[in-house]
Amino acid sequence: MxxxxxxxxxxxxxxxxxxxxxxxxxxxxxxxxxxxxxxxxxxxxxxxxxxxxxxxxxxxxxxxxxxxxxxxxxxxxxxxxxxxxxxxxxxxxxxxxxxxxxxKQECRWEDLIFQTKPFWVVIDGLQDPGNLGTIIRTAAAVNVDGLILTTETVDAYNPKTLRATMGAVLRTRLMQKVPPPDVIRRCRERGLPVVVADPRGAIPYYQWDFTQGMALVVGNESKGPSPIFCENAAAKVAIPMPGQIDSLNAGVAASILMFERVRQQGNITPFLV
CATH class of the missing domain: 3.30.1330.30 (Ribosomal protein L30/S12)
Known part of the structure; x- marks a missing residue:
């Protein structure tokens, strides 16, 4: 009509x-x-x-x-x-x-637990809509099992976020406004390790086994993730940066970490700095 x-x-x-x-x-x-x-x-x-x-x-x-x-x-x-x-x-x-x-077609927890070893990406408190859009597009490319946005995170349907996703929001299993304690509880129920992206982390990201089930947490641009994620982390992984920069923007960092799972699953030789 x-x-x-x-x-x-x-x-x-x-x-x-x-x-x-x-x-x-x-x-x-x-x-x-x-x-x-x-x-x-x-x-x-x-x-x-x-x-x-x-x-x-x-x-x-x-x-x-x-x-x-x-x-x-x-x-x-x-x-x-x-x-x-x-x-x-x-x-x-x-x-x-x-x-x-x-x-909107947002998921429920029941939609995210069908895999034996799910790969969840948790975005905690991110405020830049462009960065979130980049993460959503990468999550769709990597085919993550669930993209979980906590309560203080910018809206996935913000117009600037949507432009950055270039339509990928339609191909992503997404939950929004999830309290961090709820994420931790669900991870415990599934036996999923919480892995926090942290530029000060002790483990270079390529040394962690990304082929296992896990919840990868990417935090706020300046503050990092909520304390509850750090307190319950099985590991804190870092991206080595030999230059005179101490951090990457969240969209770039999250993309590198998500594609590490693809690399490890596909047995592709890494490029290590």
Whole structure:
């Protein structure tokens, strides 16, 4: 169904604008993805599309026809607006003229414990949305069994985070707002060691066995992880840095550590500094 909207005060457009704030993303249990690639991924990969908003200028492009066909096939409502109205909805500096509102599909603990030796990545208190987006994209690439965000962590559906994920949030088993004690309790129940990323850690990361089940904890950019994780850590692993830098940003560090699991499982020769 294609519906023309002409007023910025329309209920649908107000709802889209409200989703720029975490409060309303949680109220509606929805988020917004912008751009033709993100929209095509949502429609193709079985996510939970709610509705599309498209600008007049995008409808005139050849890119529109396959998206229209897929939206019709999935019975997704389409709202068409002027370019000026669309500009009032967009969160990007150079909007492409198309966005999709998607229903959240966050996991429960029951969804994360199907593996015998699960690999969980716990993000504790991270505040930079770009760093979190990088971590989410890497987690999808590595195929982690669960990405767990604790209560003080930035929202995975923050617009800046979503842009950094480039749609990978749709392919990640994700939980949000999880209290750290709950993570520790679940790890104990599963017999999973808690491994904390710490630039002062005693163990170089490549000396730890990443092929076993584990919960890898990456903490706040400046403060590190919550004390409860450090107190219950089976190991604190560090990334050796021979240069005159004492830490990496969280997105880079987490990516190195996650791909160490891939390297060890694939028996690939490491590059060691």
């Amino acid at each position: 294609l519906i023309r909207l002409t007023s910025k005060d329309n209920r649908v457009l107000k709802q889209v604008r409200s989703l720029s704030k975490r409060k309303y993303r949680e109220v509606y249990q929805q988020f917004v993805l912008e751009g033709k690639k993100a929209v095509a991924e949502v429609l193709a990969f079985g996510a939970n599309p709610q509705f599309l908003v498209v600008a007049d200028s995008f409808v005139a492009k050849p890119d529109w026809d396959p998206i229209l066909d897929k939206a019709m096939e999935r019975n997704v409502t389409i709202y068409q607006v002027t370019d000026a109205l669309f500009a009032g909805l967009a969160q990007t500096e150079e909007p492409q003229g198309i966005l999709i509102v998607v229903g």
